[in-house]
Amino acid sequence: MNKIAFITGASSGIGEACAHILAAHKYDLILNARRADKLKELANTLQDQYEIQTQLIPFDVRNKGDVHREIHHLPEKWRHIDVLINNAGLAKGLSHFFEGNSEDWDTMIDTNVKGLMYVSREIAPWMIENKSGHIVNIGSIAGKEIYDKGNVYVGTKHAVDAISKSMRLELSSHNVRVTAIHPGAVETEFSLVRFNGDAERAKTVYQGFDNLVATDIADAVYWAISRPAHVNINELTIMPTAQPMAGVIHRKS
Secondary structure, eight states: OOOEEEESSTTSHHHHHHHHHHHHTTOEEEEOOSOHHHHHHHHHHHHHHHOOOEEEOOOOTTOHHHHHHHHHTSOGGGOOOSEEEEOOOOOOOOOOGGGOOHHHHHHHIIIIIIIHHHHHHHHHHHHHHHTOEEEEEEOOGGGTSOOTTOHHHHHHHHHHHHHHHHHHHHHGGGTEEEEEEEESOEESSHHHHHTTTOHHHHHHHTTTSOOEEHHHHHHHHHHHHTSOTTOOOOEEEEOOTTOSBTTBOOOOO
């Protein structure tokens, strides 16, 4: 019987890359994102390519009621979740806090922090009952450092870092592992979302250096979850060689 992994934000970027690498290692997948059409497309590809099973539950992690209802509507056979990858997250805007858009703040806090907690709150008790499981939280270098105009996004990812440590403390006695992965600059839809669909502005973020790509992070996720049961990878910080710290990138002239 295949193991089961639940991935939030699976329709693109790191979540999609995680879906591919886990499917290649014969995980059956519960795929979540807001875009049901993208999930269906991904599921068809994974089933054809890797001959695994998928279960689609499209919802917005910000909506606590939807999170509870959709997860608890999972068929019984899908409730033995071995791995939860809390990948859904975003940045909105790039401005000094005193010029910030409070709606963007709410979106980031509700997605990056509360959404992660809503999903984890539903699934962790099943892992505790099974006396096994692994939660992987996708954080950011912004959870370790700060950068100019990052303020609220930085705050949410610092929260993910702290919550991950608390989860590790509270779940370790139940044989449930917790890992936080903190990437630097990864070329995904991240900047496109941050800049409200401005593709030209988003493109400049990744110009002039060799950035990380989604598969770099998915490789790290799989490595962490594939360690022997007595080994827990508490956290990994993964940076492009050209990015020594948040807010500093050495670009080619």
